Amino acid sequence: MADFGFARFGDDEEDDEEETEFQFRYGGRDGLIFLIDCSKKMFDPDAGDESHFQLCMKCVMTTMQNKIIGSDKDHVGVVFFGTEKSENPSDFKHIYIYQTLDQPGAERILDLEEMQEKGYKKFGTKYGHSPDYSLSEALWTCATMFSNSAKAINSKRILLFTNNDNPHVGNKQLQRQARTKAADLNETGIELELMHLQKPGEQFDITKFYKDLLFTDDDELTELADPAEKLEELLTRVRTKDHKKRALRKIPFSLGEDLNFSVGVYNLVRSCPKPSGVRLSRSTNEELKSHSKTYLVETGETCWNEKYTFCFMTPLEYDNAVTEIKRFGKSGLTLMGFKPRSKIKKHYHVRPASFIYPDENTIAGSTTLFTALLKKCLDRDVVPICKFTPNKNSPPKFVALIPQKEEIDEHNVQVTPPGFHLIFLPFADDFRKVKIEDVPRATTEQIDKAKEVVKKLAFNFSSESFENPVLQKHWRNIEALALDQDEPEEMIDYTLPNETKMAKRAGKSIDEFKDLVFPADYVPGAKKRAVPSESAAAKKAKLAESMVDIDIKAEAQAGRLGKLTVAVLKEAIKKEKIPSTGSKKADLIDAINKYFGVA
Known part of the structure; x- marks a missing residue:
């Protein structure tokens, strides 16, 4: 079963506490080293006047920019092998550490940009080329960089870029040493990924050498992807490998009594808000952290938290009691039965789905059992219904596991991973009747x-094709500021409709649809005409008409002046020529009463 190439993007809000615990336990920091072949063949330009070395530098630069936005605590390094000059802690020949393992920053990106645009032309003079390198020593150098890191690194990965499918040809000893070192890296938890390249018309044969250097945790090694020929292909493959796929949680999956295997739960998609502001010290520019405590005024002693104020327990007893109340049993998935896939409706959506994948490290054989379950569900078009308890402090939920088959493109690159989408099912009180x-x-x-209009405008939708314009503008402005650019990179907002293409594909059908639905004088987007307001002359005539039936003297003697409006009172004063100085209602009433001698 092939590993899947989706990174872990984030967690739900209710799992923030557990995520913090996860990062504390496992470090939450990835280490990535780009190991780049610098032989002369890597610098030969192709038809587009861009060499494989330049493609590698673009990939490294793009990856660092993504790391700054997505996971700035990760460490990235760049190592050249096949150079004439050497720079490494073990004094190995023809191996040069171009950038040490450290957090990505603006200076590093500017350095890579300079190398990609101009520096490669002087590479032979500054660093040189040599075929006498040892790939085993290059891998050893990367392992030493990981071990010498000042920060604890959770995941360690090496991306090897080369267009030479058979290094050390004719030297069995160097080839054997490379295979042995690759096996040592795998045993120590360092993953080696091959990013092989080729030019149109050439062929890169994996079986000659590199297939023996690659290892997988799964029980089946699937066929490797075809060599990349374009920058887009290489960037896509690097993006799927530059981040370790960490499970949100690892839980048991029970198919019945004494039949369990382990799975990892992943969140593939989540909302991506703008980063929140951070308070910094004015003098040192360091992040400020606030701490608050409550003290008794009389003694200066620290007070307990407010939640213990009306509780006849110690804080420890209170916390233990609350924890026990929240527990609903052990965490995990329990199979309840199967339903036809057609029974799972789209309107059952309660919250974003998760994705489960086998965890071979916790229980051996999990991949085999998981694969068998997935295959049978796909063959019979059924959906497992399970009771899902995320963790021991969470209430159980019922979920449907939608099976998904692995899909690969024409280059043997995985497009969709094999596994189950974990769909949360609604309870009865989640359904409400809507008045139509x-x-x-x-x-x-x-x-x-x-239907004709929709059919002509239909296309294959992918969320990755539409970037958030607000976020992109935000990050590009920050990037331009950090890299001393005159202006940010131009951004195209793909969320806006392309009216030209829409008119070309369905213009006639759209016009026919408008003629059928809307009236002849309808103009899309036109503002509605405002209802003309009543003119002052019309208001005055209406008021004079209302005064005809009113005897102001009788109203004053009966004490009903307060029920008349200010406008009516003013009109009456004007009609009877009553002297008045004020404009308020009380002043008008006093003037009328005085005029008619009403007390």
Whole structure:
């Protein structure tokens, strides 16, 4: 079963506490070293006037930029092998550490940009080329960089870039040493990934040498992807390998009594907000952290938390009691039965789904059992229904496991991973009745024309094709500021409709649809005309008309002046020529009463 190439993007809000614990336990920091072949063949330009070495530098630069945005605590390093000059702690020949293992920053990105655009032309003079390198020593150098890191690194990975499918040809000893060192790296938890390249018309044969250097945790080694020929292909493969896939949690999956295997739960997609602001010290520019405590005024002693104020327990007893109340049993997935896939409706969506994948490290044989379950569910088109308890302090939920088959593209690169999408099912009280208003119904002709428009405008949707324009603008402005650029890189907002292409593909159908649905004088997007307000002359005439039936003297003697409006009172004063100095309602009433001698 092939490993899947999706990184862990984030967790739900309710799991923030557990995520913090996860990072504390395992470090939460990845280490990535780009090991780049610098032989002369890597510098030969292709038809587009861009060498394989330049493609590698672009990949490294792009990866560092992504790391700064997505996971700035990760460490990245760059090592050249096949150079004439040497620079490494073990004094190995023809191996040069270009950038040490450290956090990515603006200076490093500028250095890589300079190398990719101009520095490669002087590479032979500054660093030189030599075929007398040892790949075993290059791998050893990378392992030494990981071990000498000042920070604890959770995941260690080496990305090897080369277009030579058979290094050390004719030297069996160097080839044997490389295989032995690759096996040592695998035993120590350092993953080696091959990013092989080739030019159009050439062939890169994995079986000659590199297939023996690659290891997998799964029980089956799938066929490797074809060599990359373009920058887009190489960037896609690097993006799937530059980040360790860490499970949100690892839980048991129970198929029945004494039949368990282990799976990892992953969150593939989450919302991506703007980063929150950080308070910094004005003098040192270091991050400020706030701590608060409550003290008794009389003694200066530290007070307990407010939640213990009305509790007849010690803080430890209180916390233990709350913990026990929240527990609903052991965490894990328990199979309850199977349902046809058609029974799972789209409107059952309660919250974003998760993804489960076998965890071979916790229980041996999990991959085999998981693969068998996945294959049978796909063959019979059924969905397992399970009881899901995320952790011991979370209430159980019922979930449906939607099976997904692995898909690869024409270059043998994985597009979708094999596994189950964990869909949270609603409870009975999640369903509500919606009152549907009686509105005009569309005719059959209108519905058919709308279907025609939709069919002509349909395309294969992928969320990766539409970037958030607000976030992109935010990060590009920061990037331009950090890299001393005159202006940020131009951004195209793909969320806006392409009216030209839409008119070309379905312009006639859209016009016909508008003629069927909207009135002849309808203009899409036009503002509604404002209702003309009543003119002052009309208001005055209306007020004079209302004064005809009012006897202001009788109203004053009856004490009903307070029920009249200010406008009516003013009109009455004007009509009867009553002297008045004020404009408030009370002043007008006093003037009228005084004029008619009403007490």
